[in-house]
Amino acid sequence: MGESNHIEVWKRCLQIIKNNVPDAVYLKWFEPVKPISLEDQLLKIEVPSDAHMRQLEEMPLIDILAKTLKRVIGNDVKLEYTIRFPRTSVNYPHQNTQVASNRPIPFPRNDKENINPFVIPGIQKLTIEPNLNPKYSFDNFIEGVCNRLARTAGVQVAQSPGNNPFNPLFIHGGSGLGKTHLSQAIGLRVKELHPEKIVLYVSAHTFKTQFQNAAVGNKIPDFTHFYEQIDVLIIDDVQFFNTAGTQNAFFHIFNYLQQAGKQVILTSDAAPGNLQGIETRLVQRFRWGLSAELLPPNYETRVKILKAKSANEGIVLSDEVVDYLATKITGSVRELEGTILTLLAHSTLNREDITLELAKKVTKQIVNIDSSELSLDKIRSVVCDYFKITPETIVSKTRKREIVQARQITMYLVRNLTKASLASIGSQMGGKDHATVLHACSTVSDLIDTDKTIRRYVSDLERQLRPGK
Ligand code: ADP
Ligand code: MG
Secondary structure, eight states: OOOOOHHHHHHHHHHHHHHHSSHHHHIIIIIIOOOEEEEETTEEEEEEEEEHHHHSSSTTHHHHHHHHHHHTOOOTTTEEEEEEEOOSGGGGSOOTTTOOOOOOOOOOOOOGOOOOTSSSSSSEEEEEEEEEEEESSSSOOOTTTTTTTHHHHHHHHSSSSSSSSSSEEEEEOOOOTSSHHHHHHHHHHHHEEEEEEEEEEEEEEHHHHHHHHHHHHOOOOHHHHHTOOSSSEEEGGGGOOOOOHHHHHHHHHHHHHHHTTOOEEESSSOOOOGSSSOOHHHHHHTSSEEEEEEEOHHHHHHHHHHHHHHTTOOOOOHHHHHHHHHHHHOHHHHHHHHHHHHHHHHHHHHOOOHHHHHHHHHHHHHOOOOOOGHHHHHHHHHHHHHOOOOOOOOOSSOOHHHHHHHHHHHHHHHHHHHHOHHHHHHHHHTOOOOOHHHHHHHHOOOOOOHHHHHHHHHHHHHHHHHHHO
């Protein structure tokens, strides 16, 4: 059997299956399956959901599937499932609309035969996309006093997930200090050291949307079951768990995973005790393990980060320039990164060398605002200048994408840089309620992790608003 003919082979299987099962069953359970690869009689297939896989593993479907695969591929055939992790929850879990759901499968059931031939250890295996970005590794995560405790705990968690005193590991700290990076680094290291473990990284925002969609579609048991299979569950930015339903679902999943000896890693912008709008019973759970804070980097760490990041971009900064930047830019790692990217852009676009002059120029573009005086008004006007829109437009009701984005970024910055309450931010941003503000904050926070342009906007703006003292 050739190596790359999985598509052909699966087509042949489908033909056989089609002739042997009712159309409705074929359409609902077999047609949505995608072949991924075939090697040494190991067929990998992708199924739309965990529920789908479980159904295929049941009699009678497993019987026809096993017989067909043996016939087409060979007697030693093995099957491996992959469930595509739903990034947006729109299709969570997948439903084939051509067939009414929950229709009983019209097969005669023979209970004596109800032995799943695939449930032989090592034959059937489940994989779930861990949703990790390889660039967020420990190798790229620079150590400093500011992150030592969290980093060390992270390394230990990755070595023996679920079996360490730090469960859950709760990482907290301000925006741009490395929470997403460190939590993903732990996931990546687990995959390296324990490839058999099921790791999943998910933002609290996505978790919440998935849960809400599951609730609408009566799929909460599927949702819960999906999460209960994870060995190492990483949930980023749990401060966005603001609804009772999501918190309740998470509470049960958390308890289940803890009892099963699985590892949970959480990040948040606040220490457990300072989380707002999170139920006490959850906060208590968060305190079971270790909570470790990420602090803004000190001068030495800033120097190390600037050197490493510039080398990574293929540029050389003189000691003078590094010293200047490390002295001036004191906010977050994201700001340091943003500065390097701005310098890089200048030097390539204008063919300028990165001199101290250029470094000063770039740093000077920073409006000098004393951060103790930062107010919503000031932030809003800096954002408006930056995007070249008027203060009236930004608080208007328009749904134009750029305006909505600027408005959301403003709310995110005000939330992170001032002590304004959600309700007061909402009322000053055109009469929005607190849920809208929170939604805006979690959207921007997600985009920072996935969208380079937005990351750049936010770091530029943060730099302007929070200049080095
Ligand atoms: P947070 O999730 O806390 O807002 P991120 O993890 O997104 O912050 O970090 C912001 C940026 O800074 C990312 O590009 C990340 O790679 C980088 N970063 C943060 N901390 C470090 C570190 N200690 N070493 C290297 N890069 C870091
Ligand atoms: Mg983050």
